[in-house]
Amino acid sequence: MRNDFTKQVNIEMKKNKNIIFLTGDLGFNALESIRTNFPDRFINVGVAEANMIGIAAGLALTGKKVITYSIAPFITLRAYEQIRNDICYQNLDVKVVGTGGGFNYSTHGLSHHSIEDLAIMSVMPNMEVFSPSYSWEAKESIRAMIKSKGPAYIRLGKNPALDYSKPDFKFVVGQGYIIKPGKDILLMITGNILDYGVTIANIIKEEVGLNICLVSMPSIKPIDEEWFLKVAKNMKMVATMEEHSLHGGLASKISMIFSQSGLNKKFLPFGIPDRFIKDVGNRDFLLKKSGLDPETVSKKIIQCLKNI
Numbered sequence: 001m002r003n004d005f006t007k008q009v010n011i012e013m014k015k016n017k018n019i020i021f022l023t024g025d026l027g028f029n030a031l032e033s034i035r036t037n038f039p040d041r042f043i044n045v046g047v048a049e050a051n052m053i054g055i056a057a058g059l060a061l062t063g064k065k066v067i068t069y070s071i072a073p074f075i076t077l078r079a080y081e082q083i084r085n086d087i088c089y090q091n092l093d094v095k096v097v098g099t100g101g102g103f104n105y106s107t108h109g110l111s112h113h114s115i116e117d118l119a120i121m122s123v124m125p126n127m128e129v130f131s132p133s134y135s136w137e138a139k140e141s142i143r144a145m146i147k148s149k150g151p152a153y154i155r156l157g158k159n160p161a162l163d164y165s166k167p168d169f170k171f172v173v174g175q176g177y178i179i180k181p182g183k184d185i186l187l188m189i190t191g192n193i194l195d196y197g198v199t200i201a202n203i204i205k206e207e208v209g210l211n212i213c214l215v216s217m218p219s220i221k222p223i224d225e226e227w228f229l230k231v232a233k234n235m236k237m238v239a240t241m242e243e244h245s246l247h248g249g250l251a252s253k254i255s256m257i258f259s260q261s262g263l264n265k266k267f268l269p270f271g272i273p274d275r276f277i278k279d280v281g282n283r284d285f286l287l288k289k290s291g292l293d294p295e296t297v298s299k300k301i302i303q304c305l306k307n308i
Contacts, residue, residue, distance in 0.1 A: 001135065001138050001157045002030040003104075004135045004139055005069075005138055005139075005156055005218060006171065007033060007285060008030060008138070009021065009142060010033055014037070016065065018065050019064070019066075019146070019261040020059050020064045021034055021041060021042050021066075021069070022043050022045055022050065022066060022067065023045070023065045023067075024045060024046070024047060024052050024067075024068045024070035030133065031069070033044040040071065041192060043055070046059075047125045049070055049188065050082050051070055052079065053075075053086055056094045057087055057092055060087075060250040061090075061191075062253065063189070065093045065095075066095065067095045067097060068094060068096050068097060069097045070097075071100050071114075072098030073113065073114040074118065075097070075098050076114070076117045076121060076153070078098075080120060088125060088151050091151065092150070093236075094151055095154070096151070096153045096154070097153075097154050097156050098117055098154070098156065099115065099156045101155035101157060101243065101244075102155075102191060102244060102283075103277075104157055104158035104283060106281060106283045106286050109280055110278065114155070115277075116247075116273045118131060118190075118220050119244070119247060119287070120242050121221075122220060122221045122249075122253075126150050127150075127151045128153070128221060129152070129155075129221040130152065130153070130219060131191045131218060131219075132154070132156070132157050132192075133145075133163055133164070133189065133190065133218065133219050134165070134192065134194060135165070136163055137165075137171075137177070137216065137218040138156065140171035141171075141218050143171070144173050149244050157191060160284070162195060163193075164179045166217065172182070172216075175190060176215040176217040176227075176231075177225045178200070178215055179197070180193065180197075180213070181211075182214070183211055183213065184211050184213075184233040185204065185210060185237055185239065185299075186212075186232050187200065187215065187239045187240075187241070188254065189215070189240070190217040190221075190240075190241075190249070190250045193242070193292065194216055194276045196241070196293070196297070197214045198214070200297050202252065203295070206209050207298070216252060220250060223257070229257070229261055232235055232265060236265075236266070236306060237265055237266040237267070237268060237305065237306060238255050238258075238265050238266070238267050238268070239268040240268075240270065242269075243271075243287065243292065244272060245271055245273055245274065246272065248306050251269035255271075266304060266307075266308050268301065268304050270297050272290045283303040
């Protein structure tokens with residue numbers, strides 16, 4: 001997904017000479033083309049994420065559109081005060097890019113897990129939040145971010161993702177995309193665990209004969225409430241799945257729509273439990289430890305259906 005991001009940024013920087021790119025001393029394999037093509041607009045600020053956001057704010061105040069890039073937990077947690085006070089409070093045109101969301105840097109341990117970024121970015125006024133699942137969504141999310149004139153955060157997956165886009169897809173901020181049509185269960189997924197969703201849909205179909213409507217949600221903030229209610233209204237139940245804490249991410253946003261709209265549906269959220277994941281292993285191992293493997297999720301959905 002990082003390569004898709006880099007390609008789109010190259011396109012946008014070629015079109016708009018006002019874009020400045022800042023990196024926190026990483027990503028040079030992925031970012032080499034940006035540095036080569038735009039050497040006067042590519043700045044390595046070093047391992048200093050808070051300073052990077054401060055520099056970005058200063059550049060934005062001079063009329064520049066700024067993209068800042070680092071590993072997701074570093075750019076969101078180390079620079080949180082600066083993002084809040086310098087960027088969001090002043091509603092500046094700065095885009096925050098976090099790569100390796102969720103457990104993508106799993107073997108590096110807890111310091112490299114990013115399971116709260118969507119929550120802490122979403123809570124700030126003026127901030128748009130994106131979490132694309134695959135190539136097309138990543139490119140379109142970048143385009144939407146560049147088009148907007150305020151703060152935005154995008155979480156990128158480190159691992160490659162299949163491209164599920166269809167010719168009739170049109171990117172609309174706040175809406176999701178039906179990857180697999182179905183009329184029984186709405187399963188909404190954000191981020192690059194979408195492959196798991198396809199497996200879950202196949203398991204549910206095989207074991208109980210029900211069809212999952214699999215929706216990819218690249219927009220975390222805002223979410224189009226009218227669009228969601230239209231998609232959900234005829235379903236037996238709604239489930240969400242995210243490589244993120246159950247608190248403050250997609251599940252929280254959808255449950256709020258439930259409570260405010262009075263939608264009378266069974267709701268089942270899947271996410272990382274409210275604890276630190278201290279185990280070390282590959283991404284699939286940590287997702288399974290968190291109860292996010294397809295077999296566990298499918299089993300819980302089937303059990304929930306029996307109780308409706």
